[in-house]
Amino acid sequence: DSGVTQTPKHLITATGQRVTLRCSPRSGDLSVYWYQQSLDQGLQFLIQYYNGEERAKGNILERFSAQQFPDLHSELNLSSLELGDSALYFCASSETGVLNTEAFFGQGTRLTVV
Amino acid sequence: AQKVTQAQTEISVVEKEDVTLDCVYETRDTTYYLFWYKQPPSGELVFLIRRNSFDEQNEISGRYSWNFQKSTSSFNFTITASQVVDSAVYFCALSEEGDKIIFGKGTRLHILP
Secondary structure, rough: OOOOEEEEOOEEEEEOOOOOEEEEEEOOOOOOEEEEEEEEOOEEEEEEEEEOOEEEEEEOOOEEEEOOOOOOOOEEEEEOOOOHHHHHEEEEEOOOOOOOOEEEEOOEEEEEEE | OOEOOOOOOOOEOOOOEEEEEEOOEEOOOOOOOEEEEEOOOOOEEEEEEEOOOOOOOOOOEEEEEEEHHHOEEEEEEOOOOOOOHHHHHHHHHHEEEOOEEEEEEOEEEEEOO
16 A cells, blocks of 8 residues: 555546546655556556645646645546546655655546446 | 657567567656556556666566666566466656656567467
């Protein structure tokens, strides 16, 4: 158990809808990272938050947004969903704001868009 | 730009055989970090090792060993006396100083009983 909690584990929704994925980092970790794992693109970095502030941005679509709350949990919002958004979404956390530290990953949320 | 190549898409070996997973990386930085992660069928990503660019010493942890060679930009992973529980997808990853972790496409390893 990595200590990173993601909910829900599975999500099925229709095209055009909006969903929110939630991540609770390990106790004491200030940084949260979001990754998308799809069959064709592999594991892609989306975005990082550190202590409530956006720290780094990767291949995140404009339809997607994220935030980190004062209690350090983070939410990834996906809107106007398309079939291609079906993927496994991972959250990771680390103690510092530097991405090359040891990052602990949650179990992921599997999103299926139908 | 940073890049990680895992040329082996899928490998199958019989239990108790040794197997090496290859990883080649590209970076312009002199300071960088290399990782290996395991993704078992259950789906979570399990951290295996992190190595910084200044430490070329090979590492052994039980049946796992890692060979880091800067001259060939490789960070290969060997499982000795493989077991069925080692069946998983293994990802090699690279992070430049202060930058995001970039993953390779992964190698799916099947250990046959």
